[in-house]
Amino acid sequence: MTLELRDISIKRAGGQALFAPLxxxxxGGEVGAVMGPSGSGKSTLLAAxxxxxxxxxxxxxxxxxxxxxxxxxxxxxxxxGMMFQDALLFPHLSVGGNLAFGxxxxxxxxxxxxxxxxxxxxxxxxxxxxxRDPATLSGGERARAALMRSLLARPNALLLSMSRFLNWTPxxxxxxxxxxxxxxxxxxxxx
Amino acid sequence: MxxxxxxxxxxxxSRQGPGPKGHLRLWVLxxxxxxxxxxxxxxxxxxxxxxFGVLPALGQSQAGLDTWAALFDVPGIAxxxxxxxxxxxxxxxxxxxxALALVAMLSSTAPAKFSARxxxxxxxxxxxxxxxxxxxxxxxSGWIAxxxxxxxxxxxxxxxxxxxxxxxxxxxxxxxxxxxxxxxxVIMTALTQIPLAQHMAAGQxxxxxxxxxxxxxxxxxxxxxxxxxxxxxxxxxLSVIDMAVILGPxxxxxxxxxxxxxxxxxxxxxxxxxxxxxxxxxxxVVASFAALYMGEKLLARLGREWAARGRRNSGLNxxxxxxxGAAGLVLxxxxxxxxALALWSMAWRWAWPQLLPSGLSLQTWANADWITPAMTTITxxxxxxxxxxxxxxxxxxxxxxxxxQGGMTQMMIYLPLLIPQISxxxxxxxxxxxxxxxxxxxxxxxxHVLFVFPYVMMALTGPWRALDGRYAQTAAALGMGPWCxxxxxxLPIMAAPILAAVAIGLAVSVAxxxxxxxxxxxxxxxxxxxxxxxxxxxxRRVLGVVASMQAVLPLVGYLLAFxxxxxxxxxxxxxxxxx
Numbered sequence: 022m023t024l025e026l027r028d029i030s031i032k033r034a035g036g037q038a039l040f041a042p043l044x045x046x047x048x049g050g051e052v053g054a055v056m057g058p059s060g061s062g063k064s065t066l067l068a069a070x071x072x073x074x075x076x077x078x079x080x081x082x083x084x085x086x087x088x089x090x091x092x093x094x095x096x097x098x099x100x101x102g103m104m105f106q107d108a109l110l111f112p113h114l115s116v117g118g119n120l121a122f123g124x125x126x127x128x129x130x131x132x133x134x135x136x137x138x139x140x141x142x143x144x145x146x147x148x149x150x151x152x153r154d155p156a157t158l159s160g161g162e163r164a165r166a167a168l169m170r171s172l173l174a175r176p177n178a179l180l181l182s183m184s185r186f187l188n189w190t191p192x193x194x195x196x197x198x199x200x201x202x203x204x205x206x207x208x209x210x211x212x
Numbered sequence: 213m214x215x216x217x218x219x220x221x222x223x224x225x226s227r228q229g230p231g232p233k234g235h236l237r238l239w240v241l242x243x244x245x246x247x248x249x250x251x252x253x254x255x256x257x258x259x260x261x262x263x264f265g266v267l268p269a270l271g272q273s274q275a276g277l278d279t280w281a282a283l284f285d286v287p288g289i290a291x292x293x294x295x296x297x298x299x300x301x302x303x304x305x306x307x308x309x310x311a312l313a314l315v316a317m318l319s320s321t322a323p324a325k326f327s328a329r330x331x332x333x334x335x336x337x338x339x340x341x342x343x344x345x346x347x348x349x350x351x352x353s354g355w356i357a358x359x360x361x362x363x364x365x366x367x368x369x370x371x372x373x374x375x376x377x378x379x380x381x382x383x384x385x386x387x388x389x390x391x392x393x394x395x396x397x398v399i400m401t402a403l404t405q406i407p408l409a410q411h412m413a414a415g416q417x418x419x420x421x422x423x424x425x426x427x428x429x430x431x432x433x434x435x436x437x438x439x440x441x442x443x444x445x446x447x448x449x450l451s452v453i454d455m456a457v458i459l460g461p462x463x464x465x466x467x468x469x470x471x472x473x474x475x476x477x478x479x480x481x482x483x484x485x486x487x488x489x490x491x492x493x494x495x496x497v498v499a500s501f502a503a504l505y506m507g508e509k510l511l512a513r514l515g516r517e518w519a520a521r522g523r524r525n526s527g528l529n530x531x532x533x534x535x536x537g538a539a540g541l542v543l544x545x546x547x548x549x550x551x552a553l554a555l556w557s558m559a560w561r562w563a564w565p566q567l568l569p570s571g572l573s574l575q576t577w578a579n580a581d582w583i584t585p586a587m588t589t590i591t592x593x594x595x596x597x598x599x600x601x602x603x604x605x606x607x608x609x610x611x612x613x614x615x616x617q618g619g620m621t622q623m624m625i626y627l628p629l630l631i632p633q634i635s636x637x638x639x640x641x642x643x644x645x646x647x648x649x650x651x652x653x654x655x656x657x658x659x660h661v662l663f664v665f666p667y668v669m670m671a672l673t674g675p676w677r678a679l680d681g682r683y684a685q686t687a688a689a690l691g692m693g694p695w696c697x698x699x700x701x702x703l704p705i706m707a708a709p710i711l712a713a714v715a716i717g718l719a720v721s722v723a724x725x726x727x728x729x730x731x732x733x734x735x736x737x738x739x740x741x742x743x744x745x746x747x748x749x750x751x752r753r754v755l756g757v758v759a760s761m762q763a764v765l766p767l768v769g770y771l772l773a774f775x776x777x778x779x780x781x782x783x784x785x786x787x788x789x790x791x
Contacts, residue, residue: 068388068413069417071413071417072416073413073417074414075409095416095421095422096416096417097418097419097420097421097422097424097524098414098419099416100419102415102417102418103413103414103417105413105414107407107410109407109410109411109414111411111414111429111432111433112433113429113432113433114432114516114519117520118516118519119521121519121520121521121522122418122428122429122519122520122522123418124523125522126521126523126524128522134520134521134522170418171417171418174417174418174419176349176417186584201590210308
């Protein structure tokens with residue numbers, strides 16, 4: 022699984038390109054990083070890769086996953102996970118409900134899904150927090166829950182738009198093994 | 213120098229003490245309780261006593277259950293009750309569904325400002341005028357039948373009850389045309405309170421389509437913010453009168469129309485069963501609230517389980533598109549109704565089955581007696597809106613000064629919108645008669661304030677609380693007292709939202725039917741009472757004139773609310789687009 026950016030450039034309506042055309046290849050298991058000063062368009066680049074580009078911006082160039090262009094696909098069909106600056110747990114669902122919302126629908130049956138969610142919570146050091154209100158979690162706990170929510174959706178690539186994640190490694194690297202995951206952090210932005 | 217320092221410090225000092233900062237709030241609470249809540253409570257007490265046979269004005273003082281027996285002997289009472297429930301629930305739930313679908317579509321394609329402007333006319337046109345316009349479109353001799361006539365070979369208007377049908381379908385449609393735009397506005401306002409774009413992106417990044425994120429993530433979050441308006445729409449749909457008179461069936465009519473007939477019957481003995489009916493209607497509304505609340509809890513529970521199952525492709529997108537399309541059709545029907553009103557008011561000759569009148573003329577405008585009711589309407593609207601606005605500003609400023617807001621006291625503002633009008637307006641009329649203002653314009657204005665005030669509050673509360681508190685603090689630091697800060701800083705900055713609230717208040721007042729009818733003792737004629745009275749007559753031109761005028765007044769208000777701030781703030785970029 023490879024994520025490739027080919028000559029990506031983003032223009033604001035009637036304006037100039039935000040940055041010089043950008044190309045980047047991130048192979049499976051690798052973490053790529055894009056760095057730049059504040060306001061240079063890192064978040065906009067991330068949004069473009071994930072398919073969340075706001076109205077008024079136009080994207081040229083191609084985003085390819087394993088050689089196949091995904092630029093024309095809507096965000097939900099790209100299988101590109103996204104971690105936002107804020108964790109953005111849905112406030113109407115419990116912590117476990119948030120993870121279950123992300124969990125791949127191929128995992129069927131109430132107990133199997135609950136098991137997968139509990140396992141993911143344990144891996145993230147959040148064991149037993151499934152029924153908690155997301156608002157009662159600390160900032161770090163919220164970020165980890167949001168990361169697990171993204172991973173449970175089995176994305177082909179994962180975009181991290183915050184540096185905080187670089188400070189955290191799962192308690193046990195192999196613990197992701199049961200889930201057929203390829204984790205990229207192709208765009209973990211540093212300031 | 214010393215004086216200058218004193219002036220800078222003084223306001224801060226006065227804000228810390230227990231002194232006068234809570235006084236305004238207390239005053240407002242007392243005045244609102246005395247003028248609005250107490251009369252409603254007293255009126256409900258009147259209705260309740262009369263429902264059990266005690267009505268001293270008629271010499272009835274023996275409590276008993278005879279009135280209820282009399283009520284259940286009224287022909288068609290059971291069908292009337294069922295009809296009210298069906299039209300009330302159908303119109304509320306359909307308006308909500310269509311509005312949610314429409315916003316789901318609009319929020320991804322059109323800027324919010326565009327949507328708000330598109331909706332303004334639908335919000336402004338009063339229920340009665342919209343009902344008349346819709347009747348012109350739907351009636352057997354209306355536009356739709358005329359369009360079909362050549363193809364189907366109808367030489368005469370078909371013999372179908374397309375308006376006033378026994379199922380209340382025309383009434384339900386009319387209610388949806390008015391309530392759906394209101395729900396859209398409420399939903400769009402609620403959306404500004406949550407990080408919509410981020411949650412949409414987060415949901416899509418997990419593989420959900422827009423419609424699916426909308427239903428699973430966005431709707432549950434805005435629900436608490438739109439709950440009160442939904443209950444208001446339900447209470448309104450269950451107890452509406454003017455629209456039900458114009459579009460609803462007549463034999464039997466809805467419960468509230470049936471009760472209006474009893475209340476206004478020349479046979480005064482009917483007041484007793486009418487009061488029992490008013491209590492019954494109130495009980496029905498309370499039971500409906502309970503049913504809606506339980507349905508809401510059940511749906512939330514099922515929704516959470518559904519969300520946890522994680523299915524991505526459920527065909528919701530198709531459903532949302534279809535519903536949004538239906539919502540568009542509803543808006544088109546409403547627009548056709550508004551155009552039909554104007555055309556009929558100027559039609560010279562409009563024979564079946566022509567699609568357009570064969571000539572236009574202002575003859576009907578010149579002959580029909582619309583100026584007197586129009587002046588009465590304007591007077592009542594201006595007076596009640598001015599009072600409601602004063603209450604609202606005092607309420608919000610009182611909150612600022614007391615440094616607390618909301619709470620349970622806020623519910624008493626919305627009480628008049630949650631209780632069926634007919635359940636307390638007759639009792640309120642008795643109260644007005646006892647106070648010596650019965651049947652006068654003053655009593656009518658008082659009753660209008662009851663309904664204008666909550667809508668003005670709804671329009672003003674959000675923008676007022678969003679006002680940056682540091683403006684007032686800066687003014688205080690410059691030595692301005694609380695009244696100066698209000699008059700010179702807050703009100704000018706809030707000019708656009710205040711004018712928008714005024715426009716809404718005027719529209720609400722212009723649309724009132726029952727308060728005018730009951731508190732005016734049937735002697736005060738506004739455009740609304742005239743439109744409802746004329747709706748059963750056969751002269752569509754005169755009806756077109758009165759209903760058009762009723763629609764034009766609020767539209768002018770909305771237009772001014774849009775133009776005045778644009779002109780006032782033409783060189784003030786930060787204040788543009790505030791409304």
